[in-house]
Amino acid sequence: MSVYIIAEAGVNHNGKLELALELCDAAKDAGADAIKFQTWKTGKIVTQSAELATYQENNISDKSKSQFQMLKELELSYENFSVIKEHCCKIGIQFLSTPDESDSLEFLCNLGLPLIKLGSGDVTNIPFLRIVGSKRKNVILSTGMSYLSDVDIAYRTLLNSGSKSVSLLHCTTNYPCPKDEVNLRAMQTIKKAFHCKVGYSDHTLGVEVPIAAVAMGAEIIEKHFTLDKTMDGPDHKASLDQLELKSMISSIRNIEIALGDGIKRPNKSEIEISSVVLKRIVAGKHITKGSIFSADNLTVKRSSQGLNAQLWDLVIGKDATKDYNIDEPINL
Numbered sequence: 001m002s003v004y005i006i007a008e009a010g011v012n013h014n015g016k017l018e019l020a021l022e023l024c025d026a027a028k029d030a031g032a033d034a035i036k037f038q039t040w041k042t043g044k045i046v047t048q049s050a051e052l053a054t055y056q057e058n059n060i061s062d063k064s065k066s067q068f069q070m071l072k073e074l075e076l077s078y079e080n081f082s083v084i085k086e087h088c089c090k091i092g093i094q095f096l097s098t099p100d101e102s103d104s105l106e107f108l109c110n111l112g113l114p115l116i117k118l119g120s121g122d123v124t125n126i127p128f129l130r131i132v133g134s135k136r137k138n139v140i141l142s143t144g145m146s147y148l149s150d151v152d153i154a155y156r157t158l159l160n161s162g163s164k165s166v167s168l169l170h171c172t173t174n175y176p177c178p179k180d181e182v183n184l185r186a187m188q189t190i191k192k193a194f195h196c197k198v199g200y201s202d203h204t205l206g207v208e209v210p211i212a213a214v215a216m217g218a219e220i221i222e223k224h225f226t227l228d229k230t231m232d233g234p235d236h237k238a239s240l241d242q243l244e245l246k247s248m249i250s251s252i253r254n255i256e257i258a259l260g261d262g263i264k265r266p267n268k269s270e271i272e273i274s275s276v277v278l279k280r281i282v283a284g285k286h287i288t289k290g291s292i293f294s295a296d297n298l299t300v301k302r303s304s305q306g307l308n309a310q311l312w313d314l315v316i317g318k319d320a321t322k323d324y325n326i327d328e329p330i331n332l
Contacts (some may be wrong), residue, residue: 003214003252004199006096006117006222007032007245010235011074020076021087022227028093030246031253035093036117036222039081039108040100042072055175056234070234078107085111102131109135117222120144120173120201123154133161140220141166142201144173148193155194167220168194170213171201175224176238182209184216191217203238207248214255223248280306281315283324291320298330305329 007027013020020037027035050067052060060070076084081097088095098119099105105116105128115138122128123146132139139158143151151168158166170187182204191198199220200213210221224239240248266274284299291297293315300309306329307315315330324330 001219002033003218003256004034004220005032005249005252006220007035008201008222008224008239009035009037010224011038012224012226012231012233012235012239013037013074013076014231014233015074015076017076017080017083019227020080020084023225024084024087024091024093024095026227026242027225027245028091030225030242031249032245033094034096035088036096036098037076037081037084038100038119039078039097039104040071040075041103042068042075044101044103046071053234055238059175059234059237061232074233078104081107082111099132102128105132105135109137113137115140118142120146120171123150126153126157129154129157130161133158133163136162136164138165139163139167140169140199142169142171142222143190144171144201148189151190152193155196165196167197167199169199169201169220169222172203175203175235176205177203179204179209184209184213187213187218188216205238207240207244207251210248211251211255214252215259221252276304277302279303279309281309281312281330282306283326283328283330285326287320287324289320289323293318293320293330301327303327303329305331307331 007030009020009023013023024035046068048066048068052065052067052070056070085095094114096117097108098117099108116132116135117140118132120142123143141154155166155168168190170190172181174181187198187200197219199218200210201222202210203224210223213221224235225245226236226239226241229236229239229241279300280303281298282301282303283297285297287297298315315332318332
């Protein structure tokens, strides 16, 4: 099955519908399977006095803003999301959006969301996870800021509440995430612990880490992207631009092809090449009929004829049934 690639628009529309629609077009052009936004009502997810996260403060120009003010400016209306969903259907890319509270969850489900993608901020939000589970949809859950025990509780809560399936994304909640905080092997730990579909939500700079994640078994990749990294906003600097997104997706598709089916066998091209490359048993010197084959009179060389060198031990000690010239292939 092909890796499911989510182009994470997030809040990189800067609260503008026109930018959101452009992001949809860019994600489609880059070859993503889905584009994902975030849907919320600011007053329902953050207090008026909540401070900015460190990465948010580092990435926006007005450091005096509260988190409430910043999120309010980035908030899109439900009407906006209806337009975005319709545009995604028109251009042929799957629309996703992370609901950050129950009213937005209800809206998105009524909008026909094919699955529910939850952010790391709700890993420990048991009441909300139960509501999500009650929608009886497939769920993808990012697992940043959590211990394996937290993931276990969230996973079981969703399934016990009715979710059809739960896929888990390893994630480090830092924008941008330094390479020494990625801990990509944790994705494999999650796979071993829960035997579910796993993937990786990436916040590093560049494309190497998500490509490596695919080589390590990721079945879902989520990656932030933007139309312009220089725009003001919390996530632009840690995002790919459109060309980088396209490059990442192309590389992932190439890795998928290269991974193959896991069966160790020669490919068709190798079978043809092997006929002149694999070593065969030939006469190392002139051998007269009746002589005994030995390491003194036999050798192995590339040859298009003769017994495979793998049969060496079967040939040693046998009688020569004819005369052999040097380099003549040996056949019993």
